[in-house]
Amino acid sequence: MTVRDLSPASAQPLLEVRGAGHRYGDRWGCRDVDLDLWPGEVVAVVGESGSGKSTLLGTLAQRLPLTEGTVRYRTADDAVVDLAEIGERAVRDLWRSEWGFVHQNPADGLRMHVSAGGNVGEPLMATGWRHYGRIRAAAGEWLRRVEIPDDRIDDAPVTFSGGMRQRLQIARNLVVSPRLVYMDEPTSGLDVSVQARLLDLIRSLVTELGLAVIIVTHDLAVARLISHRTLVMKDGRVIESGLTDRVLDDPQAAYTQLLVSSILQG
Numbered sequence: 147m148t149v150r151d152l153s154p155a156s157a158q159p160l161l162e163v164r165g166a167g168h169r170y171g172d173r174w175g176c177r178d179v180d181l182d183l184w185p186g187e188v189v190a191v192v193g194e195s196g197s198g199k200s201t202l203l204g205t206l207a208q209r210l211p212l213t214e215g216t217v218r219y220r221t222a223d224d225a226v227v228d229l230a231e232i233g234e235r236a237v238r239d240l241w242r243s244e245w246g247f248v249h250q251n252p253a254d255g256l257r258m259h260v261s262a263g264g265n266v267g268e269p270l271m272a273t274g275w276r277h278y279g280r281i282r283a284a285a286g287e288w289l290r291r292v293e294i295p296d297d298r299i300d301d302a303p304v305t306f307s308g309g310m311r312q313r314l315q316i317a318r319n320l321v322v323s324p325r326l327v328y329m330d331e332p333t334s335g336l337d338v339s340v341q342a343r344l345l346d347l348i349r350s351l352v353t354e355l356g357l358a359v360i361i362v363t364h365d366l367a368v369a370r371l372i373s374h375r376t377l378v379m380k381d382g383r384v385i386e387s388g389l390t391d392r393v394l395d396d397p398q399a400a401y402t403q404l405l406v407s408s409i410l411q412g
């Protein structure tokens with residue numbers, strides 16, 4: 147079902163999630179989640195291992211079926227669509243032009259044996275770009291933005307370091323100017339200094355491009371650095387949410403207090 151939205155764009159969230167959940171067999175991975183995500187907003191999903199963060203991300207991103215609730219998305223042409231109802235093809239079109247997904251492991255989001263330029267050029271070709279020179283120029287421009295040297299454009303990511311691979315994955319996602327990007331632990335597995343630079347890069351790109359981002363992280367410092375709002379998950383449910391500084395400086399739920407204090411002690 148498509149509902150025409152007549153209100154001004156800014157009055158309507160990009161993503162409107164109500165009572166969303168996903169069940170694996172007879173066990174809920176996440177359930178009863180509500181969220182409004184606005185353009186340009188970064189929301190972090192935090193919680194300990196097994197709390198349902200990745201399941202929630204997968205469910206919102208339509209990689210896992212919605213077992214309960216609704217997820218509505220406002221498209222670039224301002225139609226509000228119910229993602230469970232628009233069908234696989236329409237969802238594929240959104241992946242091509244409006245959404246991105248940055249995986250924890252860059253190998254899951256890159257073609258490891260295709261050149262860096264090819265990895266960034268491919269999504270442009272999928273949206274109809276045909277002129278080789280322009281595709282290569284746009285790919286080169288994005289490689290520069292993510293600090294991959296010009297002379298590596300013809301090298302495949304198998305020859306790159308972990309940090310370079312992750313920056314390439316970001317370029318491959320952002321080259322088509324998506325409106326909404328899902329990130330699953332994009333900086334974990336990298337050493338601390340590489341992590342800090344990558345977070346800086348993500349933060350500046352998000353601001354510059356006005357992206358909406360939902361980022362899963364088990365690292366509260368990442369949430370602090372990058373997000374406006376934070377959802378805290380426990381046993382598949384969101385047990386606390388609010389502005390990130392408020393959630394981390396003045397946690398209300400006992401579980402969040404424990405999570406924050408364990409980091410301070412750790």
Ligand SMILES: Nc1ncnc2c1ncn2[C@@H]1O[C@H](COP(=O)(O)OP(=O)(O)OP(=O)(O)O)[C@@H](O)[C@H]1O
Nearest residue numbers: 170174175193194195196197198199200201202364
């Ligand atoms: N494919 C699956 N089949 C069955 N149960 C699953 C599956 N994937 C996850 N679960 C269960 O769903 C719950 C939430 O898991 P999920 O991976 O979403 O947590 P998480 O917070 O992302 O954890 P981590 O930080 O370790 O990645 C857990 O109880 C987990 O065992």
